[in-house]
Amino acid sequence: MAFPRKFRHLIELTETDVPRPDYVWLSYAVCAVEQESCGWGGWMIEAAYERTAERHPTGTGDRLLPAVDEQRCPRCGRETYRTGVTQRLEPADDQAPPLRPGADYVIAPPVFED
Numbered sequence: 001m002a003f004p005r006k007f008r009h010l011i012e013l014t015e016t017d018v019p020r021p022d023y024v025w026l027s028y029a030v031c032a033v034e035q036e037s038c039g040w041g042g043w044m045i046e047a048a049y050e051r052t053a054e055r056h057p058t059g060t061g062d063r064l065l066p067a068v069d070e071q072r073c074p075r076c077g078r079e080t081y082r083t084g085v086t087q088r089l090e091p092a093d094d095q096a097p098p099l100r101p102g103a104d105y106v107i108a109p110p111v112f113e114d
Helices: 005-011
Strands: 002-004 023-030 041-050 063-065 081-089 111-113
Touching: 002 005, 005 111, 041 081
Parallel strands: 002 111
Antiparallel strands: 023 041, 023 081, 041 063
């Protein structure tokens, strides 16, 4: 599969090109809001933050980073309910980039076309 060349600068990002979160809040959400809800449950990103020298208008004072945080069910697309179960995750000090999750497949370099 070839990608549009106009998006090459987005696809070939490196570790230094994107802001890395210093911590992420997760919430456990369930798909149980409507009668037709599917009953899915799982962890969703509540927010991702970066600590900076300046104060930001957030609850923590840290910079809010863009993240997929829409609370929609990944299975059926309906609204989810965020339970009271939350978790704050911070990378360990020895967790320096570039880290990659294990994969059982070959990652081919991207191909571009006009």
